[in-house]
Amino acid sequence: MIGKLKGTVDEIGEDHVVVDVHGVGYVAFCGARTLAALPGEGEAVVLFIDTYVREDMLRLYGFATRAEQDWFRLLQMVQGVGARVALAVIGTLSAGDLANAVALQDKAMVARAPGVGPKVAARIVAELKDKAPAFSGAGSDESLGLKRDIGGGTAAAPVADAVSALVNLGYPRDQAAEAVAKALKDAGEAPDSAKLIRLGLKALSR
Template structure:
Protein backbone atom coordinates (compact mmCIF):
# COMPACT_ATOMS: atom_id res chain seq x y z
CA UNK A 1 0.00 0.00 0.00
CA UNK A 2 1.28 3.47 -0.91
CA UNK A 3 0.23 5.67 2.01
CA UNK A 4 2.04 8.95 1.29
CA UNK A 5 3.96 10.72 -1.43
CA UNK A 6 6.47 13.52 -0.99
CA UNK A 7 8.11 15.03 -4.05
CA UNK A 8 7.79 17.66 -6.77
CA UNK A 9 4.52 18.53 -8.46
CA UNK A 10 5.18 17.97 -12.18
CA UNK A 11 1.72 18.52 -13.64
CA UNK A 12 -1.76 19.51 -12.54
CA UNK A 13 -4.65 18.86 -14.91
CA UNK A 14 -7.78 18.52 -12.74
CA UNK A 15 -8.70 16.03 -11.48
CA UNK A 16 -5.26 14.55 -12.23
CA UNK A 17 -1.80 15.48 -11.07
CA UNK A 18 1.67 13.98 -11.39
CA UNK A 19 4.16 13.90 -8.51
CA UNK A 20 7.85 13.17 -9.10
CA UNK A 21 9.29 11.07 -6.28
CA UNK A 22 12.93 10.21 -6.79
CA UNK A 23 12.62 10.29 -10.57
CA UNK A 24 9.38 8.27 -10.69
CA UNK A 25 6.26 10.13 -11.76
CA UNK A 26 3.13 9.02 -9.89
CA UNK A 27 -0.23 9.80 -11.50
CA UNK A 28 -2.68 10.72 -8.77
CA UNK A 29 -6.37 11.59 -8.90
CA UNK A 30 -7.47 14.17 -6.35
CA UNK A 31 -10.53 16.06 -5.23
CA UNK A 32 -10.95 19.72 -6.16
CA UNK A 33 -10.58 20.57 -2.48
CA UNK A 34 -7.08 19.09 -2.51
CA UNK A 35 -6.16 20.50 -5.92
CA UNK A 36 -6.98 24.04 -4.83
CA UNK A 37 -4.80 23.62 -1.74
CA UNK A 38 -1.73 22.45 -3.67
CA UNK A 39 1.24 24.70 -4.55
CA UNK A 40 2.21 25.53 -8.10
CA UNK A 41 3.80 23.17 -10.61
CA UNK A 42 7.50 22.71 -9.88
CA UNK A 43 7.11 23.10 -6.13
CA UNK A 44 7.37 20.50 -3.40
CA UNK A 45 4.24 18.67 -2.36
CA UNK A 46 3.22 16.06 0.20
CA UNK A 47 0.06 13.98 -0.19
CA UNK A 48 -1.70 11.31 1.81
CA UNK A 49 -2.70 8.57 -0.60
CA UNK A 50 -5.01 5.60 -1.00
CA UNK A 51 -4.30 2.85 -3.53
CA UNK A 52 -7.15 1.00 -5.22
CA UNK A 53 -6.14 -2.22 -6.99
CA UNK A 54 -8.35 -3.45 -9.82
CA UNK A 55 -7.89 -6.22 -12.34
CA UNK A 56 -7.14 -3.68 -15.07
CA UNK A 57 -5.43 -0.88 -13.16
CA UNK A 58 -3.83 0.38 -9.96
CA UNK A 59 -5.42 3.74 -9.10
CA UNK A 60 -3.81 6.18 -6.68
CA UNK A 61 -5.89 8.87 -4.96
CA UNK A 62 -4.26 11.82 -3.21
CA UNK A 63 -5.38 14.08 -0.36
CA UNK A 64 -3.93 17.25 1.12
CA UNK A 65 -5.13 16.32 4.61
CA UNK A 66 -5.23 13.01 6.46
CA UNK A 67 -8.77 13.84 7.55
CA UNK A 68 -9.91 14.02 3.92
CA UNK A 69 -8.38 10.62 3.21
CA UNK A 70 -10.14 9.21 6.28
CA UNK A 71 -13.49 10.44 4.97
CA UNK A 72 -12.73 9.01 1.52
CA UNK A 73 -12.01 5.61 3.06
CA UNK A 74 -15.21 5.80 5.09
CA UNK A 75 -17.25 6.74 2.04
CA UNK A 76 -16.07 3.86 -0.13
CA UNK A 77 -17.18 1.45 2.56
CA UNK A 78 -20.77 2.64 2.10
CA UNK A 79 -22.81 0.39 -0.17
CA UNK A 80 -23.00 1.87 -3.67
CA UNK A 81 -20.25 4.47 -3.15
CA UNK A 82 -17.15 3.85 -5.25
CA UNK A 83 -13.93 5.89 -5.43
CA UNK A 84 -15.20 8.09 -8.28
CA UNK A 85 -18.36 9.12 -6.41
CA UNK A 86 -16.45 9.53 -3.15
CA UNK A 87 -14.05 11.91 -4.89
CA UNK A 88 -16.99 13.85 -6.37
CA UNK A 89 -18.46 14.24 -2.89
CA UNK A 90 -15.15 15.51 -1.52
CA UNK A 91 -14.87 17.93 -4.44
CA UNK A 92 -18.27 19.42 -3.64
CA UNK A 93 -17.75 19.87 0.09
CA UNK A 94 -14.98 19.51 2.65
CA UNK A 95 -15.04 17.17 5.64
CA UNK A 96 -16.64 19.68 8.01
CA UNK A 97 -19.45 20.51 5.57
CA UNK A 98 -20.15 16.84 4.90
CA UNK A 99 -20.22 16.13 8.63
CA UNK A 100 -22.76 18.92 9.14
CA UNK A 101 -24.99 17.47 6.41
CA UNK A 102 -24.92 14.06 8.05
CA UNK A 103 -25.45 15.26 11.62
CA UNK A 104 -28.25 17.63 10.52
CA UNK A 105 -29.96 15.03 8.30
CA UNK A 106 -29.56 17.43 5.38
CA UNK A 107 -30.19 15.04 2.49
CA UNK A 108 -31.19 17.95 0.24
CA UNK A 109 -27.68 19.42 0.31
CA UNK A 110 -26.14 16.04 -0.48
CA UNK A 111 -28.38 15.56 -3.53
CA UNK A 112 -26.77 18.64 -5.12
CA UNK A 113 -23.65 16.55 -5.60
CA UNK A 114 -23.29 14.68 -8.92
CA UNK A 115 -24.40 11.07 -8.73
CA UNK A 116 -26.06 11.47 -5.33
CA UNK A 117 -29.81 10.90 -5.48
CA UNK A 118 -32.29 10.97 -2.62
CA UNK A 119 -31.83 7.30 -1.69
CA UNK A 120 -28.04 7.56 -1.80
CA UNK A 121 -28.12 10.71 0.34
CA UNK A 122 -30.32 9.01 2.92
CA UNK A 123 -28.03 5.95 2.95
CA UNK A 124 -24.98 8.18 3.45
CA UNK A 125 -26.62 9.89 6.42
CA UNK A 126 -27.64 6.62 8.05
CA UNK A 127 -24.34 4.79 7.52
CA UNK A 128 -21.99 7.70 8.20
CA UNK A 129 -23.64 9.15 11.32
CA UNK A 130 -22.02 6.70 13.73
CA UNK A 131 -18.57 7.08 12.21
CA UNK A 132 -17.98 10.72 13.19
CA UNK A 133 -17.58 10.84 17.01
CA UNK A 134 -13.85 9.99 16.87
CA UNK A 135 -13.31 12.88 14.44
CA UNK A 136 -14.16 15.49 17.04
CA UNK A 137 -11.63 17.40 19.08
CA UNK A 138 -11.41 16.68 22.81
CA UNK A 139 -13.20 19.94 23.54
CA UNK A 140 -16.16 18.73 21.43
CA UNK A 141 -15.61 21.08 18.51
CA UNK A 142 -15.86 19.63 15.04
CA UNK A 143 -12.56 19.48 13.22
CA UNK A 144 -12.52 22.46 10.88
CA UNK A 145 -11.07 22.17 7.43
CA UNK A 146 -7.80 23.90 6.68
CA UNK A 147 -7.96 26.95 4.51
CA UNK A 148 -7.16 26.34 0.85
CA UNK A 149 -5.45 28.85 -1.39
CA UNK A 150 -5.51 28.61 -5.15
CA UNK A 151 -2.30 28.75 -7.13
CA UNK A 152 -2.12 30.60 -10.43
CA UNK A 153 -0.39 28.33 -12.93
CA UNK A 154 0.36 29.65 -16.40
CA UNK A 155 -1.15 27.39 -19.05
CA UNK A 156 -1.37 27.46 -22.80
CA UNK A 157 -4.71 25.67 -22.75
CA UNK A 158 -8.13 27.26 -22.25
CA UNK A 159 -8.72 27.28 -18.47
CA UNK A 160 -12.50 27.50 -18.87
CA UNK A 161 -12.60 24.49 -21.20
CA UNK A 162 -10.34 22.52 -18.87
CA UNK A 163 -12.52 23.42 -15.90
CA UNK A 164 -15.63 22.27 -17.77
CA UNK A 165 -13.94 19.00 -18.73
CA UNK A 166 -12.95 18.41 -15.10
CA UNK A 167 -16.52 18.96 -13.92
CA UNK A 168 -17.74 16.44 -16.50
CA UNK A 169 -15.17 13.95 -15.20
CA UNK A 170 -16.70 14.39 -11.75
CA UNK A 171 -20.09 13.29 -13.03
CA UNK A 172 -21.83 16.47 -14.18
CA UNK A 173 -23.42 16.54 -17.62
CA UNK A 174 -21.67 18.81 -20.18
CA UNK A 175 -24.56 21.30 -20.33
CA UNK A 176 -24.75 21.39 -16.53
CA UNK A 177 -20.99 21.88 -16.22
CA UNK A 178 -21.06 24.78 -18.69
CA UNK A 179 -23.93 26.39 -16.80
CA UNK A 180 -22.10 26.08 -13.49
CA UNK A 181 -19.16 28.05 -14.90
CA UNK A 182 -21.24 30.94 -16.22
CA UNK A 183 -20.29 34.07 -14.29
CA UNK A 184 -17.20 32.55 -12.66
CA UNK A 185 -14.47 35.18 -12.38
CA UNK A 186 -12.03 35.15 -15.30
CA UNK A 187 -8.33 34.92 -14.61
CA UNK A 188 -8.64 32.28 -11.93
CA UNK A 189 -6.68 29.05 -12.09
CA UNK A 190 -8.52 25.97 -13.36
CA UNK A 191 -8.78 24.57 -9.83
CA UNK A 192 -10.18 27.85 -8.47
CA UNK A 193 -12.76 28.03 -11.28
CA UNK A 194 -13.92 24.51 -10.50
CA UNK A 195 -14.07 25.16 -6.77
CA UNK A 196 -16.05 28.36 -7.33
CA UNK A 197 -18.50 26.52 -9.61
CA UNK A 198 -18.93 23.73 -7.06
CA UNK A 199 -19.45 26.21 -4.23
CA UNK A 200 -22.14 28.05 -6.17
CA UNK A 201 -23.78 24.76 -7.05
CA UNK A 202 -23.97 23.68 -3.42
CA UNK A 203 -25.23 27.10 -2.32
CA UNK A 204 -27.99 26.96 -4.94
Protein backbone atom coordinates in the same frame (compact mmCIF):
# COMPACT_ATOMS: atom_id res chain seq x y z
CA MET B 1 1.50 -0.21 -0.99
CA ILE B 2 1.94 3.56 -1.36
CA GLY B 3 0.62 5.55 1.60
CA LYS B 4 2.16 8.98 1.06
CA LEU B 5 3.87 10.98 -1.67
CA LYS B 6 6.31 13.80 -1.02
CA GLY B 7 7.75 15.51 -4.06
CA THR B 8 7.04 18.32 -6.49
CA VAL B 9 4.03 19.08 -8.66
CA ASP B 10 4.82 18.05 -12.24
CA GLU B 11 1.40 18.48 -13.83
CA ILE B 12 -2.19 19.19 -12.75
CA GLY B 13 -5.02 17.70 -14.79
CA GLU B 14 -8.81 17.94 -14.52
CA ASP B 15 -9.05 15.06 -12.05
CA HIS B 16 -5.45 14.24 -11.14
CA VAL B 17 -2.01 15.53 -10.31
CA VAL B 18 1.36 14.11 -11.32
CA VAL B 19 3.81 14.21 -8.42
CA ASP B 20 7.50 13.95 -9.26
CA VAL B 21 9.31 11.95 -6.60
CA HIS B 22 13.05 11.77 -7.42
CA GLY B 23 12.38 11.61 -11.15
CA VAL B 24 9.43 9.21 -11.00
CA GLY B 25 6.00 10.66 -11.83
CA TYR B 26 3.09 9.31 -9.80
CA VAL B 27 -0.46 9.99 -11.01
CA ALA B 28 -2.80 10.63 -8.07
CA PHE B 29 -6.52 11.18 -8.62
CA CYS B 30 -7.88 13.90 -6.34
CA GLY B 31 -11.09 15.69 -5.48
CA ALA B 32 -11.76 19.19 -6.81
CA ARG B 33 -10.99 20.87 -3.49
CA THR B 34 -7.60 19.15 -3.22
CA LEU B 35 -6.69 20.00 -6.81
CA ALA B 36 -7.67 23.65 -6.31
CA ALA B 37 -5.46 23.91 -3.22
CA LEU B 38 -2.35 22.44 -4.84
CA PRO B 39 0.73 24.63 -5.27
CA GLY B 40 2.03 25.49 -8.73
CA GLU B 41 4.10 23.28 -10.98
CA GLY B 42 7.60 22.68 -9.64
CA GLU B 43 6.60 23.43 -6.06
CA ALA B 44 6.76 21.00 -3.13
CA VAL B 45 3.69 18.95 -2.28
CA VAL B 46 2.70 16.22 0.16
CA LEU B 47 -0.29 13.96 -0.46
CA PHE B 48 -1.72 11.15 1.63
CA ILE B 49 -2.43 8.21 -0.66
CA ASP B 50 -4.89 5.34 -0.92
CA THR B 51 -3.67 2.65 -3.33
CA TYR B 52 -6.24 0.60 -5.22
CA VAL B 53 -4.98 -2.55 -6.94
CA ARG B 54 -7.07 -4.69 -9.29
CA GLU B 55 -6.18 -7.28 -11.88
CA ASP B 56 -6.30 -4.71 -14.67
CA MET B 57 -5.60 -1.47 -12.80
CA LEU B 58 -3.43 0.22 -10.22
CA ARG B 59 -4.75 3.61 -9.15
CA LEU B 60 -3.64 6.15 -6.55
CA TYR B 61 -6.03 8.54 -4.81
CA GLY B 62 -4.50 11.62 -3.20
CA PHE B 63 -5.65 13.74 -0.25
CA ALA B 64 -4.39 16.94 1.29
CA THR B 65 -5.28 15.86 4.84
CA ARG B 66 -5.84 12.70 6.85
CA ALA B 67 -9.42 13.85 7.48
CA GLU B 68 -10.16 13.82 3.74
CA GLN B 69 -8.64 10.37 3.45
CA ASP B 70 -10.70 9.08 6.39
CA TRP B 71 -13.91 10.39 4.83
CA PHE B 72 -12.99 8.85 1.48
CA ARG B 73 -12.76 5.46 3.17
CA LEU B 74 -15.88 5.96 5.27
CA LEU B 75 -18.00 7.00 2.31
CA GLN B 76 -17.19 3.79 0.47
CA MET B 77 -18.72 1.82 3.33
CA VAL B 78 -22.10 3.10 2.14
CA GLN B 79 -24.02 0.90 -0.27
CA GLY B 80 -23.72 2.20 -3.83
CA VAL B 81 -20.80 4.55 -3.11
CA GLY B 82 -17.55 3.75 -4.87
CA ALA B 83 -14.30 5.65 -5.20
CA ARG B 84 -15.64 7.99 -7.90
CA VAL B 85 -18.66 9.12 -5.86
CA ALA B 86 -16.62 9.36 -2.65
CA LEU B 87 -14.10 11.59 -4.42
CA ALA B 88 -16.91 13.79 -5.77
CA VAL B 89 -18.32 14.26 -2.26
CA ILE B 90 -15.04 15.23 -0.62
CA GLY B 91 -14.28 17.36 -3.66
CA THR B 92 -17.45 19.36 -2.99
CA LEU B 93 -17.61 19.45 0.82
CA SER B 94 -14.84 20.04 3.32
CA ALA B 95 -14.35 17.50 6.09
CA GLY B 96 -16.11 19.88 8.49
CA ASP B 97 -19.06 20.45 6.15
CA LEU B 98 -19.42 16.72 5.62
CA ALA B 99 -19.34 16.10 9.37
CA ASN B 100 -22.07 18.73 9.76
CA ALA B 101 -24.18 17.15 7.05
CA VAL B 102 -23.98 13.69 8.59
CA ALA B 103 -24.54 14.89 12.15
CA LEU B 104 -27.52 17.00 11.12
CA GLN B 105 -28.83 14.43 8.61
CA ASP B 106 -28.66 17.09 5.90
CA LYS B 107 -28.98 15.02 2.74
CA ALA B 108 -29.49 18.13 0.60
CA MET B 109 -25.97 19.32 1.39
CA VAL B 110 -24.47 15.98 0.37
CA ALA B 111 -26.55 15.94 -2.81
CA ARG B 112 -24.67 19.05 -3.97
CA ALA B 113 -21.82 16.76 -5.05
CA PRO B 114 -21.90 15.94 -8.79
CA GLY B 115 -23.26 12.49 -9.51
CA VAL B 116 -24.85 12.14 -6.07
CA GLY B 117 -28.63 11.82 -6.25
CA PRO B 118 -31.12 12.23 -3.40
CA LYS B 119 -31.29 8.50 -2.64
CA VAL B 120 -27.52 8.09 -2.39
CA ALA B 121 -27.24 11.27 -0.31
CA ALA B 122 -29.92 9.95 2.06
CA ARG B 123 -28.05 6.67 2.45
CA ILE B 124 -24.79 8.48 3.15
CA VAL B 125 -26.13 10.58 6.01
CA ALA B 126 -28.13 7.67 7.43
CA GLU B 127 -25.48 4.95 7.25
CA LEU B 128 -22.60 7.13 8.45
CA LYS B 129 -24.46 8.68 11.36
CA ASP B 130 -22.82 6.37 13.93
CA LYS B 131 -19.54 5.87 12.05
CA ALA B 132 -18.52 9.43 11.26
CA PRO B 133 -16.06 11.47 13.34
CA ALA B 134 -17.56 13.21 16.36
CA PHE B 135 -19.39 16.43 15.57
CA SER B 136 -18.32 19.23 17.89
CA GLY B 137 -19.80 22.38 16.39
CA ALA B 138 -23.51 21.83 16.69
CA GLY B 139 -24.18 24.40 19.39
CA SER B 140 -26.96 23.94 21.94
CA ASP B 141 -29.09 20.80 22.21
CA GLU B 142 -32.08 22.81 21.00
CA SER B 143 -30.31 24.11 17.89
CA LEU B 144 -28.88 20.67 17.11
CA GLY B 145 -32.35 19.14 17.22
CA LEU B 146 -33.72 21.96 15.10
CA LYS B 147 -30.96 21.62 12.51
CA ARG B 148 -31.55 17.89 12.30
CA ASP B 149 -35.23 18.58 11.64
CA ILE B 150 -34.32 21.08 8.93
CA GLY B 151 -31.81 18.73 7.33
CA GLY B 152 -34.31 15.88 7.39
CA GLY B 153 -37.09 18.04 5.99
CA THR B 154 -39.29 17.59 9.09
CA ALA B 155 -39.08 21.09 10.57
CA ALA B 156 -42.27 23.15 10.71
CA ALA B 157 -42.72 25.43 7.69
CA PRO B 158 -42.36 28.74 9.63
CA VAL B 159 -39.13 27.48 11.21
CA ALA B 160 -37.64 26.31 7.92
CA ASP B 161 -38.73 29.56 6.23
CA ALA B 162 -37.14 31.67 8.98
CA VAL B 163 -33.83 29.82 8.75
CA SER B 164 -33.90 30.10 4.96
CA ALA B 165 -34.56 33.85 5.18
CA LEU B 166 -31.61 34.41 7.52
CA VAL B 167 -29.37 32.35 5.25
CA ASN B 168 -30.49 34.49 2.30
CA LEU B 169 -29.46 37.54 4.31
CA GLY B 170 -25.93 36.17 4.41
CA TYR B 171 -25.77 34.32 7.73
CA PRO B 172 -24.20 30.83 7.82
CA ARG B 173 -26.80 28.09 8.04
CA ASP B 174 -25.64 26.83 11.45
CA GLN B 175 -25.70 30.37 12.87
CA ALA B 176 -29.14 31.01 11.40
CA ALA B 177 -30.53 27.80 12.90
CA GLU B 178 -28.99 28.65 16.29
CA ALA B 179 -30.67 32.07 16.17
CA VAL B 180 -34.07 30.60 15.25
CA ALA B 181 -33.73 28.03 18.04
CA LYS B 182 -33.26 30.90 20.48
CA ALA B 183 -36.15 32.78 18.90
CA LEU B 184 -38.48 29.83 19.45
CA LYS B 185 -37.95 30.14 23.21
CA ASP B 186 -39.32 33.69 23.21
CA ALA B 187 -41.87 33.46 20.41
CA GLY B 188 -44.79 31.88 22.26
CA GLU B 189 -47.10 29.31 20.73
CA ALA B 190 -47.29 28.74 16.97
CA PRO B 191 -45.17 31.72 15.85
CA ASP B 192 -45.18 32.65 12.18
CA SER B 193 -42.03 32.98 10.10
CA ALA B 194 -42.02 36.80 10.25
CA LYS B 195 -41.88 36.74 14.05
CA LEU B 196 -39.14 34.12 14.06
CA ILE B 197 -37.11 36.13 11.57
CA ARG B 198 -37.47 39.28 13.68
CA LEU B 199 -36.48 37.51 16.90
CA GLY B 200 -33.72 35.63 15.09
CA LEU B 201 -32.20 38.88 13.84
CA LYS B 202 -32.40 40.23 17.38
CA ALA B 203 -30.51 37.19 18.66
CA LEU B 204 -27.88 37.58 15.96
CA SER B 205 -27.31 41.23 16.86
CA ARG B 206 -26.42 40.48 20.48
